[in-house]
Amino acid sequence: MNSIYIGIDLAWGEKNLSGFCVAKPEGKKLKILELKLLKSIDEIVQQILQYKDHKIYVGVDAPLVVPNETGNREIEKNFNKDFAKYKISMLPANKKLLSKYSPKIRSIELFEKLREEGFDRDYGSEKVIYEVYTHSTIAICFHNHQILPYKRKKGRSSEFIKEQLGIYKKYLFKEFHSHPILKQDVAELKGQKVKDFEDLLDSITCSYAMWYCKYNDAKFYQVEGVDTFVTPISKWKVYMLKCSDDSLYTGVATDLERRVYEHNNSPKGAKYTRVRRPVELVYYENCDDRVDATRREYVIKQLSRKEKLELINV
Incomplete structure (x- = not known):
């Protein structure tokens, strides 16, 4: 059974689009089979289930299991402690915070629907799903253990963001076979297209994280005793x-x-x-x-x- 790696940069709110990437191993690189922006959770689930005859590895950049009403999960606490030396941290994930973006909490909805389809937090399963994080993946795999500042933030100009996205694109180009997005001139992008480009790159990275962590050094973080989040760690x-x-x-x-x-x-x-x-x-x-x-x-x-x-x- 062939394996595919699906990355989802999930939008926390109903109005925003989510990056969605499907990739498969081909030689020493990954080949992008599908790359798009999707809106609803049902759309995402339907796209995933098109590959039901494959071994499916899904990586989602969003909290899938959130038992706590407030504060941090153990995942955030432990990850932030481990990655503090790289100046990388994760925001708190709790039901009170996430429900501000969507009453249903889209990431939990996605996980529950995929769990009904047989997806499990276990690399030994034929339908696998984990939380992943683009910042830690980029830092460990590509950017010399440093955060790549490509996200929109106060004090960062559009030109700076585009420059960082260009660096990001070049990193992915080394790991994936040729695809139009990896040839895109970032300087030409304006407005929403810059954000869309970022979301698509992030979905590619999520698929890469799932592939990388299956075959290379990785660390798992648990929710209530079950591996839920996975990230690459140093090979040394x-x-x-x-x-x-x-x-x-x-x-x-x-x-x-x-x-x-x-x-x-x-x-x-x-x-x-x-x-x-x-x-x-x-x-x-x-x-x-x-x-x-x-x-x-x-x-x-x-x-x-x-x-x-x-x-x-x-």
């Missing part, structure tokens, strides 16, 4: 190997599976491990970036063997 890791002579080796990598294979089978493995094969991966930590990984590697290397074993067995 510090790791420890147990060698054939029972010694421990510490290193950094972005692809642990490949690196462990190299240590066991390739001249690319470290000089230390090449004469102590086979080696076994016994520990790893996710790090923010290469600098963070190398700093943590240094700290671990200074530990005694007893301290390293205690770290492994935590």
Whole structure:
């Protein structure tokens, strides 16, 4: 069964349009099959169900499960704590706030209708749905762990916004096969067309987030014990190997599976491990970036063997 990845930049109010993208893997990139703006929740559901003969992965940039009347969900609290170092945060999601935009709360309505069609918050399902976030996806996957300031905000001119959207477009062009939107001259856009362009790019990013998080490093955040929101995280890791002579080796990598294979089978493995094969991966930590990984590697290397074993067995 072929897989497709659907991204939805969901409008919180009834009067606004939602970006909607359908993409499929083709070679090392994704190919956009469908890209449009939709208005009603029923329209969105109908468009999704056209692909019922596929494995469907839906990513929505909106809160799908909101049990709290006021305040923040645990998702926002935990995400904001984790991503504070990147200066990225999520707004509060609660029923009181969301009902100001739509009495029915459109994101909850969408989730409930798709759940009736068999969609589940589980990558093991054949119909998958999660919340995603464009800002964290762009920062981690494209923009060197920094927020891309392409959203309309006080103090940002139209020219600045268009410049940022141009950068955004170029990032997506590297990950998707050619499509008219990725060739659009952003400088030519005016008024509502700039906002429409932004919403469509965001829907593309939502589809990309679902694809990326299925095959790469990702973190899940829960509502009431169930994975609900997923975001890419840094690929950089510090790791420890147990060698054939029972010694421990510490290193950094972005692809642990490949690196462990190299240590066991390739001249690319470290000089230390090449004469102590086979080696076994016994520990790893996710790090923010290469600098963070190398700093943590240094700290671990200074530990005694007893301290390293205690770290492994935590």
